[in-house]
Amino acid sequence: MGILGEFPDLFLTGLWLTVQLSILGSIGALVVGTVIALFRVSPIPPLRWLGVAYVEFFRNTPLLVHLFFLWLGLGALGFRFWTTDTFGTIFRAAAVGMALYHGAYVAEVIRGGLLGIDKGQIEAARSLGLSFVQTLRYVQLPQTFRATVPPLGNIGIALIKNTSLASTIGVAELLQAADIVESRTFRSDEAYGAVLLLYLVLTIPASLGVNWLERKMLIAR
Amino acid sequence: MRSILVRVSALGVIAAVLVAACGGGGGSTTASPSAAASATAAAKPKFELASYQYSIQTKGKLRVGTREDNIPFGLKNPATGKFEGFDVDVVREFAIAIFGAEAKADPDKFIEFVPVVSATRIPTLKDNKADMVAATFTVNDERLKEIDFSTVYFRTGQKILVKKDNTTIKSVADLKDKTVCTAKGSTSEKNVAAKNKDAKLLLLDSYPPCLIALQQGQADAVSTDETILFGLVKQDPNTKIVGDYFSDEPYGIGVAKGRVQFVPFLNKVIADMIADGRWTALYKKHITPVSGDIKDGPHDKGRPSS
Numbered sequence: 123m124g125i126l127g128e129f130p131d132l133f134l135t136g137l138w139l140t141v142q143l144s145i146l147g148s149i150g151a152l153v154v155g156t157v158i159a160l161f162r163v164s165p166i167p168p169l170r171w172l173g174v175a176y177v178e179f180f181r182n183t184p185l186l187v188h189l190f191f192l193w194l195g196l197g198a199l200g201f202r203f204w205t206t207d208t209f210g211t212i213f214r215a216a217a218v219g220m221a222l223y224h225g226a227y228v229a230e231v232i233r234g235g236l237l238g239i240d241k242g243q244i245e246a247a248r249s250l251g252l253s254f255v256q257t258l259r260y261v262q263l264p265q266t267f268r269a270t271v272p273p274l275g276n277i278g279i280a281l282i283k284n285t286s287l288a289s290t291i292g293v294a295e296l297l298q299a300a301d302i303v304e305s306r307t308f309r310s311d312e313a314y315g316a317v318l319l320l321y322l323v324l325t326i327p328a329s330l331g332v333n334w335l336e337r338k339m340l341i342a343r
Numbered sequence: 344m345r346s347i348l349v350r351v352s353a354l355g356v357i358a359a360v361l362v363a364a365c366g367g368g369g370g371s372t373t374a375s376p377s378a379a380a381s382a383t384a385a386a387k388p389k390f391e392l393a394s395y396q397y398s399i400q401t402k403g404k405l406r407v408g409t410r411e412d413n414i415p416f417g418l419k420n421p422a423t424g425k426f427e428g429f430d431v432d433v434v435r436e437f438a439i440a441i442f443g444a445e446a447k448a449d450p451d452k453f454i455e456f457v458p459v460v461s462a463t464r465i466p467t468l469k470d471n472k473a474d475m476v477a478a479t480f481t482v483n484d485e486r487l488k489e490i491d492f493s494t495v496y497f498r499t500g501q502k503i504l505v506k507k508d509n510t511t512i513k514s515v516a517d518l519k520d521k522t523v524c525t526a527k528g529s530t531s532e533k534n535v536a537a538k539n540k541d542a543k544l545l546l547l548d549s550y551p552p553c554l555i556a557l558q559q560g561q562a563d564a565v566s567t568d569e570t571i572l573f574g575l576v577k578q579d580p581n582t583k584i585v586g587d588y589f590s591d592e593p594y595g596i597g598v599a600k601g602r603v604q605f606v607p608f609l610n611k612v613i614a615d616m617i618a619d620g621r622w623t624a625l626y627k628k629h630i631t632p633v634s635g636d637i638k639d640g641p642h643d644k645g646r647p648s649s
Contacts, residue, residue: 197559305528
């Protein structure tokens with residue numbers, strides 16, 4: 123893996139962009155997913171329809187197309203994600219794409235968690251005088267997040283891997299670093315091999331973190 | 344008299360096949376030495392059995408790596424599904440040189456086009472997915488370590504494409520802090536980085552998205568070989584090419600290493616094309632409509648003019 127030492131700047135900035143994209147994308151996906159899941163269990167029909175439409179739209183279309191739409195598609199309409207810097211626009215488009223796309227999967231997991239809570243608990247909460255929102259906030263959601271840690275962890279790891287698609291719209295993340303190194307050295311085996319290992323450096327700690335969180339939540343229960 | 348001549352020449356062909364087969368260390372001798380076989384052999388150019396062009400002739404298909412989106416060199420016409428462009432027509436000449444008169448009527452019958460992009464050209468050859476790559480392929484020392492190249496059949500240099508109303512970018516020196524779009528896995532990225540390290544490089548998979556980025560003002564310039572820029576100007580007349588050549592881009596036909604006698608054979612075809620005017624005809628057909636000039640060969644006109 124001497125190639126890592128030959129192009130430390132390229133690989134390090136690539137790794138850092140991948141990390142940023144993964145973290146921002148995960149936070150965004152969690153927020154979007156929770157909101158959409160609440161839409162889907164809401165007592166108001168139009169909100170439920172909106173939730174269903176969102177999940178089906180993003181789950182049934184390719185992430186790569188979303189990235190191009192968010193960058194060049196919205197770009198054609200003059201939308202630049204509130205920045206004049208092209209690389210800023212591209213990075214934000216990529217982060218938003220990650221959040222919107224994976225948000226659909228998060229929504230399904232959280233909806234499953236919400237539905238998995240015993241109806242008796244909800245009825246008890248409501249009869250104690252808690253409102254619909256209070257029931258969600260204090261009874262349903264805390265238990266839901268606990269139960270959904272493993273599947274959410276899976277989505278998070280998939281998101282880290284999917285950030286590699288952002289290289290196609292010009293984000294200089296890990297895969298693009300490998301592309302540049304490959305075109306300078308023609309050592310494709312080493313360049314892409316090194317990047318595979320760097321992805322493992324990100325995903326394996328993430329897996330371990332999810333396992334740890336899962337154990338911790340179990341004790342709390 | 345005539346029949347005796349035919350018989351004698353047929354015997355000669357058989358003898359040559361046998362001798363060459365022995366010399367080649369056990370090549371195929373399954374071809375039946377009948378009159379029919381010698382008749383088709385007479386229609387096709389003859390090659391030594393050990394040569395790579397002979398094995399292509401035997402297989403009946405020349406596999407060629409070409410680009411599908413690179414006007415005016417390699418383009419798959421979306422309306423007809425046929426390949427067009429300067430590189431493609433050069434490849435057709437190779438097919439005619441290998442398969443003979445039969446290929447002249449419809450060379451495409453003997454060609455299998457393998458789509459490539461900048462970054463997949465060398466892997467396509469190394470993995471033996473194509474016999475040659477003809478795709479605005481710049482010959483350079485680093486690539487020569489990996490593959491072989493024919494002689495230079497086209498020569499150009501790198502320039503800069505900007506919007507027509509742009510007055511600030513006139514040369515590569517003006518690209519400081521400007522966003523310059525180019526394709527990954529090409530020499531263009533390295534050339535810009537070497538000439539102006541303050542240029543901000545936006546690297547995409549091919550040039551059409553670069554053109555969109557330029558149109559939207561998200562890229563200040565697109566930079567690559569002038570001939571590729573010609574194609575982009577043709578797509579969007581609202582753009583213009585500026586500055587002098589800041590690189591020398593000699594195009595060659597890429598071939599995997601170890602192809603016996605293949606490169607000298609390709610070189611001969613290229614030299615013949617230039618000598619007998621076929622090259623100029625192709626230049627007039629594909630390049631003149633976008634460049635406005637006429638050339639009679641790949642001279643060193645593409646060298647940096649600085």
